Every structure is written in structure tokens, then in C-alpha cells.
Amino acid sequence: MEIKVLKDYKELSYTVADIVEYQLQEQPLSRLILPTGSTPLGLYKELVNRELDWSAVMTYNLDVYIMNPDHPQSYQTFMKENLFNKINIYPSNCQFPDRNVQLYEERLKGIPVDLCILGIGTNGHIAFNEPGSSFDSRTRVVHLDEQTIQDNSRFFDSVDDIPTQAITMGLGTIMDSKKIVLMANGEHKLNILNVAMNGEVTEDIPASILQNHDNVKVFYCD
Numbered sequence: 001m002e003i004k005v006l007k008d009y010k011e012l013s014y015t016v017a018d019i020v021e022y023q024l025q026e027q028p029l030s031r032l033i034l035p036t037g038s039t040p041l042g043l044y045k046e047l048v049n050r051e052l053d054w055s056a057v058m059t060y061n062l063d064v065y066i067m068n069p070d071h072p073q074s075y076q077t078f079m080k081e082n083l084f085n086k087i088n089i090y091p092s093n094c095q096f097p098d099r100n101v102q103l104y105e106e107r108l109k110g111i112p113v114d115l116c117i118l119g120i121g122t123n124g125h126i127a128f129n130e131p132g133s134s135f136d137s138r139t140r141v142v143h144l145d146e147q148t149i150q151d152n153s154r155f156f157d158s159v160d161d162i163p164t165q166a167i168t169m170g171l172g173t174i175m176d177s178k179k180i181v182l183m184a185n186g187e188h189k190l191n192i193l194n195v196a197m198n199g200e201v202t203e204d205i206p207a208s209i210l211q212n213h214d215n216v217k218v219f220y221c222d
């Protein structure tokens with residue numbers, strides 16, 4: 001698979017913002033899957049600057065930690081602070097997985113998602129589908145890998161505060177999207193990105209499932 005190498009983080013953020021802007025202009029009633037993490041921060045900032053019309057857009061987040069949604073490090077707080085509170089989207093159109101995983105799947109099933117934006121973990125996870133996740137997996141409660149807990153410890157004051165469980169869309173759920181964009185930022189992601197996009201398609205590297213999708217764009221900057 002082609003990995004498009006971009007000049008810097010600004011170009012990465014602008015390139016994906018262009019894709020989202022085009023999607024919203026072509027189809028104001030778009031359904032989007034959105035990621036968290038440090039990688040999409042520039043994208044969200046750029047989308048806010050562009051003052052697009054989000055009034056008919058529905059969003060579905062990839063995953064949430066199992067923790068108080070009002071906690072400063074929850075993914076719900078992250079999305080509100082970085083995007084939802086700064087655009088004209090209806091709060092009721094911003095969906096997050098919760099323990100009623102069946103309901104989340106049903107909401108997603110009706111009409112296919114138009115555009116799914118992903119990051120990638122250093123162990124090849126997408127959303128919180130850790131290595132070993134079934135390619136058929138759907139939204140469910142998961143235990144986080146040691147590696148993921150370590151990687152995400154930078155967002156928490158103490159290692160003991162880091163949640164060890166999450167609710168994530170499954171790999172099957174993500175693959176139902178019509179278009180997928182994967183963003184990766186930093187040299188520490190380059191090796192896993194190459195392995196996932198050009199190595200064996202295996203459940204040991206969850207992101208490798210994207211090789212089986214016919215509309216994926218992969219962008220990288222160091």
C-alpha cells in the first residue's frame with residue numbers, strides 16, 4: 001500500500017482537513033468516525049479554523065476509556081475541548097461507545113459511515129483493537145496492552161491513574177466504512193506503519209487489515 005510521506009505535521013493536518021472539508025461540502029449529511037490521541041490535534045485545530053458547516057453531520061468516536069466521561073483525560077472531554085465545543089455540531093449527533101455495545105453497533109449499521117479517520121498505536125493497534133483482535137470484531141469492552149498503557153501514560157499524572165479497560169469499535173466495524181484515512185506522525189511510528197501496510201495481513205498487527213479495504217489513504221510525517 002502506498003504511504004504518502006508529507007513534509008511536516010502542518011501538511012499532515014491540512015491534507016486530512018482538506019479531505020474532511022471536501023466530504024462535508026459534497027455531502028452535508030455525512031457520517032464520520034473520529035479518533036483521539038495526539039496525532040489528530042492539528043487536524044481538529046485546522047477544522048475549527050475553517051468554520052465548516054457541521055449542522056447535519058453525525059460523528060462516532062472510535063473508542064473510549066472506561067472511566068468517568070467528565071474526567072479531564074477522558075476521550076469525551078478530549079473531543080469536546082478540541083472539536084465539538086468549537087464547531088456548530090449538535091451534541092446529540094456526537095456519539096461515543098458505551099457499555100451498551102449492541103446499540104452502538106446498531107446505530108452504525110443503518111447507513112454506512114462515509115469517512116473514518118484513524119491513528120495507529122506503536123504496537124499496530126487501531127482504535128483500541130490490540131494485537132490478537134479478531135478481524136471480525138465488533139464494538140466491545142477490551143483490556144489495554146502493557147505497551148498501550150505505557151504509551152498513554154504521558155497523558156496522566158501517575159501510572160496508577162491510567163485506565164486499563166476501554167470500549168472500542170471492532171476491526172469489522174471500522175472496515176464497514178466507505179473511505180478510511182490513516183494518519184501517523186513521528187519516526188517512532190514508521191516501522192509499524194511499514195509492517196502494517198506492506199507486511200503480512202495478520203491479526204497480530206491489527207492495522208494490517210486495512211490492506212483488505214479498497215479505499216484507504218495513508219499519510220505519514222516524521
Ligand code: GLP
Binds near residue numbers: 063121128148
Ligand atoms: C490511542 C487511541 C488510538 C490512537 C493511538 C495513537 O491508543 N485509542 O485511536 O490511534 O492512541 O495515539 P497518538 O496519536 O497519541 O500516537
